[in-house]
Amino acid sequence: MVLINKAINEVTVKLVYYGPGLCGKTTNLERIYGNPKLENKGKMISMATETDRTLFFDFMPMELGTVGGQKVRVQLYTVPGQVFYDATRKLVLRGADGVVFVADSQNTMRDSNVDSLENLKTNLRLNNLDPGKIALVFQYNKRDLPNVESVDNMNAYLNPGNAPVIEAAAINGVGVTATLRAAIARILDNLKNQVDTTLSDEPALAHPDMTARTGMPAAATSSPKLSPRTVAPAPMQPPTFVKPVMAENDPFGAVAIAEPETGNRETLGTLLAGARNVIASLEAALEVARAHERELRERIKAEG
Numbered sequence: 001m002v003l004i005n006k007a008i009n010e011v012t013v014k015l016v017y018y019g020p021g022l023c024g025k026t027t028n029l030e031r032i033y034g035n036p037k038l039e040n041k042g043k044m045i046s047m048a049t050e051t052d053r054t055l056f057f058d059f060m061p062m063e064l065g066t067v068g069g070q071k072v073r074v075q076l077y078t079v080p081g082q083v084f085y086d087a088t089r090k091l092v093l094r095g096a097d098g099v100v101f102v103a104d105s106q107n108t109m110r111d112s113n114v115d116s117l118e119n120l121k122t123n124l125r126l127n128n129l130d131p132g133k134i135a136l137v138f139q140y141n142k143r144d145l146p147n148v149e150s151v152d153n154m155n156a157y158l159n160p161g162n163a164p165v166i167e168a169a170a171i172n173g174v175g176v177t178a179t180l181r182a183a184i185a186r187i188l189d190n191l192k193n194q195v196d197t198t199l200s201d202e203p204a205l206a207h208p209d210m211t212a213r214t215g216m217p218a219a220a221t222s223s224p225k226l227s228p229r230t231v232a233p234a235p236m237q238p239p240t241f242v243k244p245v246m247a248e249n250d251p252f253g254a255v256a257i258a259e260p261e262t263g264n265r266e267t268l269g270t271l272l273a274g275a276r277n278v279i280a281s282l283e284a285a286l287e288v289a290r291a292h293e294r295e296l297r298e299r300i301k302a303e304g
Contacts, residue, residue, distance in 0.1 A: 021104035098135035135186035
């Protein structure tokens with residue numbers, strides 16, 4: 001949900017990169033973060049898992065000039081692609097204003113793409129978000145490889161509908177900026193038209209069960225034995241959100257990097273405390289996931 005901070009005249013939107021494991025989500029964010037034109041950017045926070053090179057969590061605010069007299073800050077997130085991090089994906093999707101679905105264009109990845117897209121729709125509903133209304137952009141990544149599906153074939157099995165589709169080779173930086181611009185444009189279009197993306201008839205999402213293992217084999221369905229020092233993440237309290245009135249003109253006609261602003265000291269302190277709470281919650285979730293992974297390794301070793 002869009003957050004408006006009148007104290008510093010700023011609108012904050014949240015964009016999540018989603019997709020199967022190793023599809024290129026992290027590569028996209030690394031390319032964006034490394035763009036020399038983006039001078040006013042926050043620190044990238046990453047939590048790498050023991051079994052995957054993709055980042056567990058990325059956070060990167062960027063200033064995109066002003067819209068309707070207010071600066072726009074975009075928070076970028078990725079989610080882990082592996083099935084046993086499903087609880088983390090639910091958590092990261094909370095309050096999302098838009099999603100970039102990064103599909104792997106290799107013809108051997110069709111099933112993984114379909115499963116991940118269905119998982120996205122399920123987790124959006126669990127977060128009380130309407131998959132049909134949220135700002136969604138498809139990126140068909142790895143187009144530089146030889147064994148890729150045609151765009152028509154990928155459209156046929158992913159059914160993007162009227163969602164924008166961008167071909168990309170994120171490892172080379174191709175299509176990365178176009179994807180980001182398309183996603184932000186969709187988010188701002190929803191705001192301008194006051195599109196309500198919530199599912200009013202769905203129950204509110206409870207705190208995620210970090211012991212859930214969607215897609216894991218039956219032999220690994222028991223609860224992990226955690227150390228007494230392991231602390232479960234505390235429920236995250238959502239801030240108050242307000243819909244802004246957006247400018248009628250295209251905000252991307254001339255994107256400019258906004259000048260840094262010190263802001264009110266008390267307000268900035270409150271934002272810093274909130275960011276620290278989010279980090280603490282995600283770190284606790286990571287510890288639970290790692291404990292689960294260690295247990296699975298021990299079981300595999302014992303049964304082997």
